[in-house]
Amino acid sequence: MKIDRYDKRILAELQQDGRVSNQELAERIGLSPSPCLRRVRALEEAGFIRGYRATLDARQLGLNLMVILSISMDRHTPERFERFDAAVKDMPEVLECLLITGRDADYQLKVVARDMEDYQDFLLNRITRLEGVAGVHSSFVLRRVLERNSLPIT
């Protein structure tokens, strides 16, 4: 599917304000409400828009710790990875799990915790007990310099 400059502006606007009304969105991009809504629906249908969500504040929720957890696996068999994947999906503290290239790690997880005690508990009782986990390394987030909520639209 091909998108034009109007679609791009729609995506850019919705990325910044997901609750904007169709009327105002149309006004901002310079179109009347009808075609604007049609485009939005088409973009949703085509999968450009994956969903709409409220962004919450981790601090306010008492999640004071954010950790980048690197994990290396002992044996690289498909079953090991599948079981690991399934396990982390059941852990709400894990915000993101990426399978990455690199000699020192296979997985990189972004984890939140209330405090060091909770994180220690999570690491020792839930992660290191998973089958196949050979090594772990925790990098603590000192500061979130930039957290862009939007993708570049070219």
Place this chain on the structure above:
Amino acid sequence: MKIDRYDKRILAELQQDGRVSNQELAERIGLSPSPCLRRVRALEEAGFIRGYRATLDARQLGLNLMVILSISMDRHTPERFERFDAAVKDMPEVLECLLITGRDADYQLKVVARDMEDYQDFLLNRITRLEGVAGVHSSFVLRRVLERNSLPIT
């Protein structure tokens, strides 16, 4: 500010569907519309809700590459960090920039690119030319095992 179980349910619902109407939200959490809207406004005001956004699909936008870029700085002076911070904020390809603990890296950036050529250009012409950048290491994302869009609400 203290939140009760209704507020938590509101946050959980809005995290999953940021465009839900107040009426339906009220129905889902088991409250009537009036107090529900009052709570939503209060949660926004108190900073629990940081905003509402559409989540877009990187693949559909032609961003086929995601890279975890680790950067170490040569001198750890405040000015260096400030200038670096400002520089990455002007780079739309950088989705996230974290200052982290660890001996091998100071910053960790999450970057998207259309392809390897674009990434190479970004890395060589924009990152390594920044003042203070001593070393870089790119880890390519093979697969996004989990990308949770929601924080755990306890």
Place this chain on the structure above:
DNA sequence: CTTGAAATACATGCGGC
């Protein structure tokens, strides 16, 4: 794509509990 109109759904405020 635009305009305009009709029907629907919505947010919001108020009195009562």
Place this chain on the structure above:
DNA sequence: GCCGCATGTATTTCAAG
């Protein structure tokens, strides 16, 4: 504090140009 209703507004949706 919550509920339910009333009211005015915003929104979607459709048809015609």
